Amino acid sequence: MVQSAAILALILPLLGFVFHVAAGRFVSRRTVETAACAAILGSLIGACLALAAGWGQAGSVTLFPWFRAGDFAASFDLLLDPLSLLMAVLVGFISLLVHCYSVPFMRGDPGYIRYYGYLNLFVFFMLAVALADNLVFLFLGWEGMGLCSYSLIGHWFHSGERTAAARKAFLVTRTGDVAFLIGVALLFAQGVDPSVSSIQAQAASLSGGTAALLGLLLLWAAAGKSAQFPLLVWLPDAMAGPTPVSALIHAATMAASGVYLLARLFPVLALSPTVLLGIGAVGTLTALWGAASALAQRDIKRVLAWSTLSQVGFMMLAIGAGDPAASMFHLIVHAIFKSLLFLAAGCLIQALGEEHDIFAMGGKLRHRLPHVFWPFFFGVLALAAVPPFSGFWSKGRVLSAVLAQPGAGYTALALAASAAALLTSLYAFRLLLLAFFGRSARTDALRPESVPGSMSGILWPLALLCLMAGTLDLPGHWGASNWLTGVLASAPGLPHGPEGVSEALVALLDSALALAGLLLALLAYGPMERFFPRIPEGARLWNLMARGFGLDGTYERILARPYRSGANLLWLRVEQGLLETASSGAAALLGRASSGVRLWTTGRLSTYLLMLLAGLVLILLIAAGMRS
Amino acid sequence: MIVPLEHVLVLALAVFLMGAGCALLRRNLIMILLGVEIMLNASGIAFVGSSLAWRELHGQAFVLFIMGVAAAEVAVGLALVVYAHRRTGRLDADHFSKLRE
Numbered sequence: 001m002v003q004s005a006a007i008l009a010l011i012l013p014l015l016g017f018v019f020h021v022a023a024g025r026f027v028s029r030r031t032v033e034t035a036a037c038a039a040i041l042g043s044l045i046g047a048c049l050a051l052a053a054g055w056g057q058a059g060s061v062t063l064f065p066w067f068r069a070g071d072f073a074a075s076f077d078l079l080l081d082p083l084s085l086l087m088a089v090l091v092g093f094i095s096l097l098v099h100c101y102s103v104p105f106m107r108g109d110p111g112y113i114r115y116y117g118y119l120n121l122f123v124f125f126m127l128a129v130a131l132a133d134n135l136v137f138l139f140l141g142w143e144g145m146g147l148c149s150y151s152l153i154g155h156w157f158h159s160g161e162r163t164a165a166a167r168k169a170f171l172v173t174r175t176g177d178v179a180f181l182i183g184v185a186l187l188f189a190q191g192v193d194p195s196v197s198s199i200q201a202q203a204a205s206l207s208g209g210t211a212a213l214l215g216l217l218l219l220w221a222a223a224g225k226s227a228q229f230p231l232l233v234w235l236p237d238a239m240a241g242p243t244p245v246s247a248l249i250h251a252a253t254m255a256a257s258g259v260y261l262l263a264r265l266f267p268v269l270a271l272s273p274t275v276l277l278g279i280g281a282v283g284t285l286t287a288l289w290g291a292a293s294a295l296a297q298r299d300i301k302r303v304l305a306w307s308t309l310s311q312v313g314f315m316m317l318a319i320g321a322g323d324p325a326a327s328m329f330h331l332i333v334h335a336i337f338k339s340l341l342f343l344a345a346g347c348l349i350q351a352l353g354e355e356h357d358i359f360a361m362g363g364k365l366r367h368r369l370p371h372v373f374w375p376f377f378f379g380v381l382a383l384a385a386v387p388p389f390s391g392f393w394s395k396g397r398v399l400s401a402v403l404a405q406p407g408a409g410y411t412a413l414a415l416a417a418s419a420a421a422l423l424t425s426l427y428a429f430r431l432l433l434l435a436f437f438g439r440s441a442r443t444d445a446l447r448p449e450s451v452p453g454s455m456s457g458i459l460w461p462l463a464l465l466c467l468m469a470g471t472l473d474l475p476g477h478w479g480a481s482n483w484l485t486g487v488l489a490s491a492p493g494l495p496h497g498p499e500g501v502s503e504a505l506v507a508l509l510d511s512a513l514a515l516a517g518l519l520l521a522l523l524a525y526g527p528m529e530r531f532f533p534r535i536p537e538g539a540r541l542w543n544l545m546a547r548g549f550g551l552d553g554t555y556e557r558i559l560a561r562p563y564r565s566g567a568n569l570l571w572l573r574v575e576q577g578l579l580e581t582a583s584s585g586a587a588a589l590l591g592r593a594s595s596g597v598r599l600w601t602t603g604r605l606s607t608y609l610l611m612l613l614a615g616l617v618l619i620l621l622i623a624a625g626m627r628s
Numbered sequence: 629m630i631v632p633l634e635h636v637l638v639l640a641l642a643v644f645l646m647g648a649g650c651a652l653l654r655r656n657l658i659m660i661l662l663g664v665e666i667m668l669n670a671s672g673i674a675f676v677g678s679s680l681a682w683r684e685l686h687g688q689a690f691v692l693f694i695m696g697v698a699a700a701e702v703a704v705g706l707a708l709v710v711y712a713h714r715r716t717g718r719l720d721a722d723h724f725s726k727l728r729e
Binding site (some may be wrong): 180602603604605606609610 | 630648653655660721722724725726
C-alpha cells in the first residue's frame with residue numbers, strides 16, 4: 001500500500017510530462033491544463049496515502065535496477081520514511097496550487113504545452129530528490145531540476161535578458177552539483193554504498209576527516225541549489241521566469257532541495273562539529289545578506305527572491321545547529337507563505353499590466369483587490385514572524401535550536417540571526433506598506449478584472465495555512481508537544497528538538513524583533529513618514545544593498561568577463577585571425593597557381609575540340625612509343 | 629583484296645583530317661556535327677579496309693555499330709541544335725559559352 005502509493009506519487013507527474021510531449025499538440029488547451037493539474041493532484045493523493053498508511057515507519061521499495069559497474073550499482077529505489085513522505089506531500093501540495101494558478105495566469109500564452117510539460121517534469125524530479133534512496137537516482141532528480149528550472153526561467157526565450165538569467169541559474173547551480181558528484185564518488189571510495197539508508201546506518205564508520213570533507217562537499221552542493229552564500233547570485237535573476245514558476249522554485253522545489261538534502265544526510269554532517277558550525281555560518285551570512293538586499297529592492301519579485309535566500313539561510317542555520325527538524329519545520333512554513341506571496345505578487349503584476357515596481361503600487365490596490373490584499377497581508381505577517389502566524393513558531397524554533405548549542409560561535413550566530421530576523425520584519429512590512437498603503441500610486445493601468453477569481457481564490461487556502469501551519473510544531477510549553485519533531489525523530493538519524501532553552505524567552509525575543517521591524521517600517525514608510533527621515537533611496541549603502549552587495553558584479557568581473565574576453569580572443573584572433581587567414585591564404589595560393597590553367601577555359605567549342613584531338617594524338621603517340 | 633591496305637588507310641586518314649578540319653574550323657553547329665560524322669566514317673573506312681586485309685569479320689561488325697551510334701548521335705545532336713536555335717536564334721558555336729562562367 002505504502003509502496004504503490006509512493007510509486008504512483010512519483011510516476012504520475014512523469015506520465016503527465018510524457019502526455020504533454022507526445023499528445024499535447026493534438027488535444028485542446030483545456031485538456032492539457034486538466035491533465036497537468038490532474039497528474040499533480042494524483043501525485044499529491046498518492047503521497048498523502050503513503051504518508052498516512054505508513055505512519056511513522058520507514059519502508060523502502062526498489063522500482064528496478066539501473067546499472068551496475070563493478071562493485072558499483074545504482075537502482076531506482078525509494079526510501080519511504082516520515083521525512084521523505086512529508087516532503088513529498090509538501091511538494092505535491094504546493095505544486096498543485098501552482099499548477100491550478102498557472103491555468104489562469106498563463107492564459108493566452110502560446111507556449112503552454114512546453115510550460116506544463118516542464119512544470120510536471122519539475123515536480124517529478126523534485127519528488128525523485130525527496131523520495132530517492134540511491135544517491136545516483138537522487139542526483140538524477142537533482143540535475144533534472146536544474147534542467148527544468150533552466151527551461152522554465154527562460155520560458156519567454158525571445159528576451160535575451162531572460163535567457164541570460166536562465167543560463168546563469170543553470171551554470172551556477174551546476175557549479176554546486178559538481179560537489180555532489182564528488183561526494184558520491186568519495187562515499188563509494190570509502191566503501192559506503194551511496195544510498196541514503198546505508199549512509200544513515202554506516203555514517204559512524206566514516207573517519208572524522210572524510211566526514212568533514214563530505215560535509216563540506218554536501219554544503220557546497222546544497223549552497224548551489226539553495227542559493228546560499230557563495231552561489232547565491234542566480235536566484236534573484238531567476239525572477240525572469242513566469243511568476244508561478246518563481247513560486248515553485250522558491251517555495252517547494254529548487255531552493256528547498258539543498259536544505260532537504262542536508263536534512264536527509266544529516267548523520268554524516270553530525271559527525272563533524274566544524275562542518276555544522278560552517279553550515280550555520282553560511283546560513284546566517286546568507287540570511288543577513290538576503291535580508292539586507294531585500295530591503296533595498298524596488299521590484300516586488302526581487303524583494304521576495306532575496307527574501308527566499310534569507311529564509312533558506314535560516315533553514316541552513318537550523319541544520320548547522322544540529323536540528324534538522326527545526327529546519328524542516330521552517331521549510332514547510334516558508335514553502336506555504338512564500339508561495340502565497342509569489343502567487344499574490346503575480347496577481348498584482350497582472351492587475352497592473354506587468355508593473356513590478358512597488359513604488360508604482362499603492363493604497364488603491366488595497367481597496368480594489370481585497371482578495372489579493374488580505375492573503376498577501378497574512379503572508380507578510382508570517383514572513384515577518386508576527387505571532388501567532390506560522391513564521392513566528394518556525395523562526396522561534398530555529399532561534400532556540402541555535403541558542404541551545406553551546407559555544408561562542410553559536411552565540412554569535414544567534415545574534416546575527418536575530419539581526420536578520422529584525423531586517424526580515426523590516427523589509428516585509430516595507431513591502432506591504434509600499435505596495436498596499438503607498439500614496440504615490442500610478443494606478444491608471446490598474447485593471448482588477450484581469451485577476452480572475454480562479455487566481456485569487458488559490459491564495460485563500462494558503463493564507464489560512466499561514467495562520468495555522470505553526471500548529472505543526474508548537475513548542476512544549478504551549479501544551480502541544482512538538483508534533484513535527486516527534487514525527488521526524490522516528491526517522492533514523494534525526495535528533496530530538498532543542499532542550500534546555502527557555503522557549504518563552506525565545507518567543508518573546510522573536511515577537512519583539514518582529515514588532516520592532518513593524519515599528520521601523522511604519523516610521524519609515526507608514527503614515528508617520530513625514531516626521532521621520534526616510535531611509536535615503538539612492539544613497540551609497542542603499543545602492544550597494546540594491547545590487548546585493550555587489551557579489552553578482554564581482555563574479556561578473558572576476559569570472560564572466562575574463563571568460564568572455566578569452567572567448568573573444570579565441571574567436572577574433574585565433575579563429576578569425578589565424579585559422580581563417582590560413583585557409584583563405586591557401587585558397588588564394590591555389591587560385592593563383594591555377595590561373596594559367598584557367599585560360600584554357602575559353603568557352604569556345606573549337607578550342608575544346610582542338611584540345612581533344614591534341615590529347616588523342618598525344619595518347620596515340622605515347623601508345624605507339626610504348627609499343628616500339 | 630585488290631586495293632592495298634596502305635591506300636585505304638591513307639584515304640581514311642585524308643577523310644578523317646578533312647572531317648577534323650571541318651569540325652575545328654567551322655563555327656556553324658551543323659557543320660561541326662557534319663565534320664564529326666565524316667570523322668566517324670573515316671574510321672569506318674579504316675575498319676572495313678583492315679577487316680578485308682586480315683580476313684576478320686570483327687571490323688565490319690564494328691562499322692555497323694558505328695553507323696548505328698552515328699545515327700543516334702546525329703538525332704540527338706540535331707535535336708540539340710534545333711533547340712539551341714529556337715532559344716537563341718543563332719547557330720554560332722562560339723555564342724554558346726555560358727558554361728565558362
